[in-house]
Amino acid sequence: MFSGLGPLTVEDVVDEGERIWVRARTPEGPAACPGCGAETTRVHGYHLRTVADVPVDGRRVVVRVRVRRLVCPTRGCRHTFREQVPGVLERYQRRTARLTRQVKAVVKELAGRAGARLLAILAVGLSRHTALRALLRIPLPTGRVPRVIGVDDFALRRRHRYATVVIDAETHERIDVLPDRTVGTLEAWLRAHPGVEVVCRDGSATYAEAIRRALPEAVHVADRWHLWHNLCEAALSEVKAPSSCWATALDAPLYDGPRVRTTLERWHQVHDLIDKGVGTACSNAHAVSNWP
């Protein structure tokens, strides 16, 4: 059960029902000074660290570890230092390394509230803010810069804030996320990541300008989604433009079918009721009188 605490000496385990307390200490052996590397066993004092460990049987496990503060034997080096237990207790962390690994695995899939809710079920109590902090602490992979990239914007808050996502256009892996969609930001990113030869982009002038400035030699490719999207919109507006003229010329409804007939019937019913003076609230009457 406590195999993950191997480097510590477990002294006592107390079952408190909802919570299991583990009392442990670091072994007596020598520890190396982080400043000079000299080993020492000379104890200056002790202090307690309380950290959460992986739950057992749906119950929280709290480990209280007695950690030594040791005296560095090297003259001129730091006077004392606190010993570390790598792989078990990381500096400044309130969870054991193995619990942190599990938390990170969850928040990587479900950030924020969803992650916090799932972790609560797994008996790891943690706020959504802590879940987000755990997510932000996961180091980003630093891969090679692909030859063909795709850039596109997405809304962080629709109509207010947008960001830019950069993907590897061949593997569809996400490479980076830029905080906005301005020329300067993408230009700076392209300059900092040399090696890009082809850029797939939307039709906006912003990205085109950034690419022209940073990579004058690069090939611009209109990405398929935007090509189709723009084509469909253009075709639709072409079709829609003369439809009112046709309707007048034909002196009959241009569209026909059961749905059109139902709408017309409702329109007549509503207007018959209005003509009979059936009252509605002011705003509703207004809405009804504008019925198509």
Ligand SMILES: [Zn+2]
């Ligand atoms: Zn030292």
